[in-house]
Amino acid sequence: MDEFMSEKEIEEDDEDTLLCCPACGGTELYYEAGMKMGRIYHCKYCNYIGAFVLEGNLEMRQLLRDEYERKLWAFKNFGHSYK
Numbered sequence: 094m095d096e097f098m099s100e101k102e103i104e105e106d107d108e109d110t111l112l113c114c115p116a117c118g119g120t121e122l123y124y125e126a127g128m129k130m131g132r133i134y135h136c137k138y139c140n141y142i143g144a145f146v147l148e149g150n151l152e153m154r155q156l157l158r159d160e161y162e163r164k165l166w167a168f169k170n171f172g173h174s175y176k
């Protein structure tokens with residue numbers, strides 16, 4: 094138990110939190126130029142465009158990516174996405 098706790102602590106200290114796309118978890122985001130509404134991000138991976146991005150560690154980004162791949166797969170196979 095104690096061992097587990099300290100391991101988790103180390104993990105959290107170590108976590109590489111990066112800005113990521115809320116749609117697919119991708120970290121290749123860039124700012125759209127010439128926007129007057131503020132900062133708009135563009136995800137290179139899924140073409141998400143929006144002002145809202147997430148800060149996530151590796152685990153979270155993988156979850157988002159998995160979810161995105163699942164939706165993509167469903168869309169390809171059934172012609173629609175599901176939640």
Ligand SMILES: [Zn+2]
Nearest residue numbers: 114117136139
């Ligand atoms: Zn994306």
